[in-house]
Amino acid sequence: MHVATYLLFQGNAEEALHFYQRVFRDTEITAIHHYPRDAGEMAGKLLPSRLRIGDHQLMLADSPNPHDFTFTPSTSIYINFENEEELIEAHDILCEDGDIMMPLDDYGFSEMFAWLNDKFGVSWQLNLP
Structure with missing residues (x-):
């Protein structure tokens, strides 16, 4: 599967x-x-x-058909990064014209974490475990 x-x-x-x-x-x-x-x-x-x-x-x-729905942050793509440099690089590009819901920071459960919607409305959670 x-x-x-x-x-x-x-x-x-x-x-x-x-x-x-x-x-x-x-x-x-x-x-x-x-x-x-x-x-x-x-x-x-x-x-x-x-x-x-x-x-x-x-x-x-x-979509070949117009629709009223779009993306929602209740569903997001969660990525665990192997190093800080790659996470920061991805974060900075994804933030271009996007909306930050949780800024890049240490939240206790993660050494470095951010949650954002990119310019297309797709939600991403970026994590450095």
């Missing part, structure tokens, strides 16, 4: 895919697919595609 996180965007999934590839050092786009040219408004938008972050698969796609 393999579990992946699936993120559904409204037209900017490819921008997010390349943004996340820039945020994390150990990443690889393992599949990228686009709607065909004859797909009307969806032409060129992202069909389900995959980005590996460490040992986790993140799936991203653009």
Whole structure:
């Protein structure tokens, strides 16, 4: 069995895919697919595609149907980092035009922790155990 996180965007999934590839050092786009040219408004938008972050698969796609829902911080992607430098680097990039819910700090349960929503509204918890 393999579990992946699936993120559904409204037209900017490819921008997010390349943004996340820039945020994390150990990443690889393992599949990228686009709607065909004859797909009307969806032409060129992202069909389900995959980005590996460490040992986790993140799936991203653009929704062909408009919807009223978006991302919520009640569900977040939690990452344990191996060193402070990588955590700070990821934190600083993810914070660009994002919202910080818990600033980078020592909260007792973790040597270094931050919780934020990135510019796409995706929630991230960054941890240095």
